[in-house]
Amino acid sequence: MASDSAIISLDDVSFSYGSAEAPRALDRITLSIEEGEFLGVIGPSGAGKSTLAAVLSGAIPHHFGGAFFGTALVCGQDTCTVSLTDISRVVGSVLQDIDTQMVASNVEDELLFGLENFGVPHEAIEKRLQLTMETVGIADLRHREIATLSGGQKQKVAIAAILALQPRVLVLDEPTAALDPASSKMVFDTLSAINRDLGITVVVIEQKVALLSEYCRRIAVMDHGRIALMGTPHEVFSHGEELKRIGVDSPRVARISNSLARDGIIAPGEPCLNVEQAAELIERIYDDAEQRRDASADWQNPEDNDPNTRGRSASPHRPSRTKAEGVEPVVLLDGVNFSYPAGGASVRDLAMRVYPGELVGVVGQNGAGKTTLTKLITGLLKPSAGSVRVAGLDTREVRTSQIARHAATLFQNPDRQICKNTVLEEVAFGLELAGVPRDEAHRRARAAAERFDLPLDEAPFSLSRGQRQMVALASVVVLEPDVIILDEPTSGLDYRECMTVMETVREMADADSAVIMVCHDMEVVSDFAERLVVMADGEILDRGETHALFAREELMKRASMEPPQVIELSHELARRVSPAFEGLHEVSDVVALTKELICRG
Amino acid sequence: MVNVIDYVPGTTLLHRLNPVTKLAIAAAIIAATFLADTYALLGGLLALTFALAAYTRTVPRLMSLLKLLVPLAAIMLVLQTLLVRSGTPVLGFITDEGLVSASKMALRLLGIALPLVLMLSVTKLNDLSNACVEVLRIPYKYAFTFTTALRFVPVFSQEMNAIMEAQTARGVEYDTPHPLKKLKLMLPLCVPLLISSVGKTDATALAAEQRGFYLRTRSSAFKRYPLAAADFAVLALCVALIALGVAF
Numbered sequence: 001m002a003s004d005s006a007i008i009s010l011d012d013v014s015f016s017y018g019s020a021e022a023p024r025a026l027d028r029i030t031l032s033i034e035e036g037e038f039l040g041v042i043g044p045s046g047a048g049k050s051t052l053a054a055v056l057s058g059a060i061p062h063h064f065g066g067a068f069f070g071t072a073l074v075c076g077q078d079t080c081t082v083s084l085t086d087i088s089r090v091v092g093s094v095l096q097d098i099d100t101q102m103v104a105s106n107v108e109d110e111l112l113f114g115l116e117n118f119g120v121p122h123e124a125i126e127k128r129l130q131l132t133m134e135t136v137g138i139a140d141l142r143h144r145e146i147a148t149l150s151g152g153q154k155q156k157v158a159i160a161a162i163l164a165l166q167p168r169v170l171v172l173d174e175p176t177a178a179l180d181p182a183s184s185k186m187v188f189d190t191l192s193a194i195n196r197d198l199g200i201t202v203v204v205i206e207q208k209v210a211l212l213s214e215y216c217r218r219i220a221v222m223d224h225g226r227i228a229l230m231g232t233p234h235e236v237f238s239h240g241e242e243l244k245r246i247g248v249d250s251p252r253v254a255r256i257s258n259s260l261a262r263d264g265i266i267a268p269g270e271p272c273l274n275v276e277q278a279a280e281l282i283e284r285i286y287d288d289a290e291q292r293r294d295a296s297a298d299w300q301n302p303e304d305n306d307p308n309t310r311g312r313s314a315s316p317h318r319p320s321r322t323k324a325e326g327v328e329p330v331v332l333l334d335g336v337n338f339s340y341p342a343g344g345a346s347v348r349d350l351a352m353r354v355y356p357g358e359l360v361g362v363v364g365q366n367g368a369g370k371t372t373l374t375k376l377i378t379g380l381l382k383p384s385a386g387s388v389r390v391a392g393l394d395t396r397e398v399r400t401s402q403i404a405r406h407a408a409t410l411f412q413n414p415d416r417q418i419c420k421n422t423v424l425e426e427v428a429f430g431l432e433l434a435g436v437p438r439d440e441a442h443r444r445a446r447a448a449a450e451r452f453d454l455p456l457d458e459a460p461f462s463l464s465r466g467q468r469q470m471v472a473l474a475s476v477v478v479l480e481p482d483v484i485i486l487d488e489p490t491s492g493l494d495y496r497e498c499m500t501v502m503e504t505v506r507e508m509a510d511a512d513s514a515v516i517m518v519c520h521d522m523e524v525v526s527d528f529a530e531r532l533v534v535m536a537d538g539e540i541l542d543r544g545e546t547h548a549l550f551a552r553e554e555l556m557k558r559a560s561m562e563p564p565q566v567i568e569l570s571h572e573l574a575r576r577v578s579p580a581f582e583g584l585h586e587v588s589d590v591v592a593l594t595k596e597l598i599c600r601g
Numbered sequence: 602m603v604n605v606i607d608y609v610p611g612t613t614l615l616h617r618l619n620p621v622t623k624l625a626i627a628a629a630i631i632a633a634t635f636l637a638d639t640y641a642l643l644g645g646l647l648a649l650t651f652a653l654a655a656y657t658r659t660v661p662r663l664m665s666l667l668k669l670l671v672p673l674a675a676i677m678l679v680l681q682t683l684l685v686r687s688g689t690p691v692l693g694f695i696t697d698e699g700l701v702s703a704s705k706m707a708l709r710l711l712g713i714a715l716p717l718v719l720m721l722s723v724t725k726l727n728d729l730s731n732a733c734v735e736v737l738r739i740p741y742k743y744a745f746t747f748t749t750a751l752r753f754v755p756v757f758s759q760e761m762n763a764i765m766e767a768q769t770a771r772g773v774e775y776d777t778p779h780p781l782k783k784l785k786l787m788l789p790l791c792v793p794l795l796i797s798s799v800g801k802t803d804a805t806a807l808a809a810e811q812r813g814f815y816l817r818t819r820s821s822a823f824k825r826y827p828l829a830a831a832d833f834a835v836l837a838l839c840v841a842l843i844a845l846g847v848a849f
Contacts, residue, residue: 004844059807062810063806072814084810084811085815085816088812095804098836100802100804100805101804103808104726112727113727114812116821116823117816117817117821118816119821122823147755163814378770380769397836400770404769408771409771415793415796415797416763416793419789419790433771433772461796533643
């Protein structure tokens with residue numbers, strides 16, 4: 001129950017958008033947030049995370065209408081009885097779509113807006129500005145135009161604009177959704193500094209489990225409007241099975257330690273949260289096992305074993321496939337250059353070949369040119385030099401709408417591609433554009449929509465975000481294209497939806513579509529992509545087999561990327577425990593090899 | 602992405618003038634353009650606009666705007682020459698009076714659109730709204746609405762572009778050479794655009810309120826916008842410009 005030191009406490013809070021009979025977005029939530037806390041909130045889409053953030057920041061009940069039950073106290077005051085402006089003095093909130101939050105065209109003005117409004121004395125403003133910008137690390141951006149900033153910088157400005165008001169609580173709704181791993185980490189470093197140095201309470205909604213587990217002191221897992229699990233990252237991620245049922249991912253290293261605990265090798269309840277912990281754990285298990293061993297026993301050096309024949313199970317996601325001999329590449333780029341007329345980003349000398357049935361991941365930082373590459377392939381952009389051929393068509397010679405018959409794109413934001421009144425029409429639209437007769441198109445669309453359990457006659461915009469992405473996915477699947485391009489297919493989706501998308505894509509690759517996937521989630525890339533194209537500053541740094549590239553430290557550094565946890569862990573273990581770990585990339589492989597090493601002897 | 606009304610940084614006198622004075626310059630040029638009735642003055646006013654643009658290094662902006670305006674002016678020119686029946690015929694339907702009034706109309710169209718864009722590109726939107734509140738005593742609510750609307754223009758046009766790209770990638774023929782067919786294809790896009798716009802506007806309102814929007818008064822702004830001697834001089838020139846328009 002709410003203690004005295006709680007800065008925000010919710011007591012039995014329920015909320016439904018619309019009438020009291022409508023389904024509840026929040027269902028009897030009791031939660032108290034202590035001053036100085038760093039709380040992470042995670043859950044599948046539709047679990048009520050954003051609604052919870054809105055209640056904490058006072059936007060509910062003041063801005064969003066609906067039926068509100070229970071009491072929400074901020075600083076001991078009932079949010080229903082004080083104005084939103086007064087709540088905002090205590091709770092600063094950073095919105096999900098920061099473009100809508102920005103009021104000014106340059107950084108300084110953006111920070112000034114709130115300070116001016118809240119009547120901070122003018123002589124104190126300059127000092128406050130400098131202090132805030134130093135804390136967030138944007139002092140050098142002070143006079144920059146916001147339109148010229150990168151995504152990560154913009155997010156920092158949005159945080160600074162709120163932080164300048166010196167709130168006691170900062171509520172952020174998915175601040176890293178649009179950011180690459182390096183910028184995401186930077187944002188969390190900033191939040192961590194704010195929390196540690198200024199004592200500001202931070203509540204952050206986030207889908208990236210690795211970040212949550214590393215930075216937050218407490219994690220709340222939401223499911224169907226309730227808080228399903230709550231505790232320290234260790235406590236929460238020791239419930240691996242339950243998280244999976246809810247639809248929340250666990251850090252890969254936590255899965256490894258949870259598996260070991262399930263097999264009775266370690267005591268349950270203390271999952272690893274980062275690579276270092278996992279490496280230490282396995283090293284310790286190994287050393288213990290070695291000590292227990294009889295010194296005179298015949299000791300077999302694991303190096304003698306062929307690592308290819310041992311410890312490796314077949315990948316659950318990436319069954320290896322043999323490529324047909326003599327097949328023509330379906331996507332062919334040669335010496336492609338492109339630069340935007342207004343200046344800014346450009347790409348140089350891009351060359352790549354993608355064959356039918358291949359799943360290729362394109363990775364790199366924001367601004368590395370990944371999206372430009374995909375637009376060159378779909379013909380939305382035409383190369384200024386070199387050539388792009390898709391299914392035998394030179395993109396410079398045919399219209400984009402013709403290329404669309406061979407290459408389908410699943411965009412990051414499904415709302416940009418939805419334009420019909422019902423799900424059925426929407427899914428059939430692409431087929432009709434390609435000249436398939438209406439009856440035939442509807443028949444195929446029906447089958448595709450039913451496969452994803454979509455309501456055929458509903459308006460797509462009345463569905464949830466996750467379901468809208470499924471509508472978009474169904475309209476790609478139904479086309480059975482030669483080439484599929486995925487632009488950040490997993491952003492904004494929860495773990496379960498993400499897996500549905502990826503499994504579907506995998507099946508389409510098995511049916512001989514070529515898949516090109518731009519993705520920031522290295523775990524997804526590692527699980528699904530067979531080949532990798534690493535980009536930085538508009539150039540392709542290297543390409544090759546996914547895990548071989550991930551294992552190359554200098555390449556990852558040059559592209560400012562971090563390899564997936566499991567690959568980093570196996571690299572570390574290969575150094576510390578046994579070379580047999582080198583090159584493992586699946587949770588199950590690491591667990592199997594660890595068990596094997598300790599059981600022998 | 603660079604937009605027509607984005608601020609072009611600089612330190613010229615025009616940059617340093619009070620935002621209200623800059624508005625007055627644009628208003629004076631526009632008023633004079635309306636009132637002017639000779640080619641000399643209409644041409645002169647356009648030349649003045651371009652001279653100011655050259656001074657503030659914003660000519661590329663005006664040129665990109667001209668690309669949109671010239672076809673529009675041409676259409677008006679043609680319509681007007683076809684509609685005006687008085688005067689002596691020069692060639693078929695076309696009369697001399699028709700040609701004269703049509704060409705002046707086309708010049709006026711250019712003369713009205715350009716000065717405002719010129720002034721907006723040398724003024725930060727925040728300065729503009731703050732100065733309007735302080736000097737003209739316009740309620741902040743209206744000033745904020747106006748500048749936010751301007752700020753949303755590029756946001757929405759980007760959104761529209763993104764939607765069109767997504768649709769083109771699906772095979773909708775936005776790349777068709779027929780303008781009418783393209784227009785017909787664009788209409789259904791209003792729905793997604795409207796939905797995202799309403800959402801964005803609502804979020805903006807919420808964010809502004811959470812940053813104390815309703816507490817703001819005329820004296821809130823950190824920067825002050827007093828009218829200096831240069832401003833009064835320029836304002837006097839503006840009056841003279843309008844008088845010139847009345848006279849010629």
